[in-house]
Amino acid sequence: MAKPDNRADNAEHxxxxxxxxxxxxxxxxxxxxxxxxxxxxxxxxDIQEKNENRKNSISKFKSEIKDET
Structure with a gap:
C-alpha cells in the first residue's frame, strides 16, 4: 500500500x-x-565541477523552500 502524500515537512527536508x-x-x-x-x-x-553542481543545487533547493513556505 502506498504511503500518503504528506508534504508538511518538505521545507524542513x-x-x-x-x-x-x-x-x-x-x-x-x-x-x-x-x-x-x-x-x-x-x-x-572534477572537484570544481562538483562544487559548481552543488552551488546550483543549493540555489534550486532554496527556490523550492520558498515555494513550500
Missing part, C-alpha cells in the same frame, strides 16, 4: 539538503586548499 550540500561544498573547498599542490589537474577539474 529541503533545508536539510541545503545544509548537507553546503557541508560537502565546504569540505571540498577545504580539501582543495589543504592539498592544492598534490591534486592532479583531472581531480581538480
Amino acid at each position: 529541503l533545508q536539510q539538503h541545503v545544509q548537507n550540500t553546503l557541508h560537502n561544498l565546504h569540505e571540498a573547498e577545504q580539501y582543495l586548499d589543504e592539498h592544492a599542490d598534490e591534486i592532479s589537474a583531472t581531480e581538480l577539474q
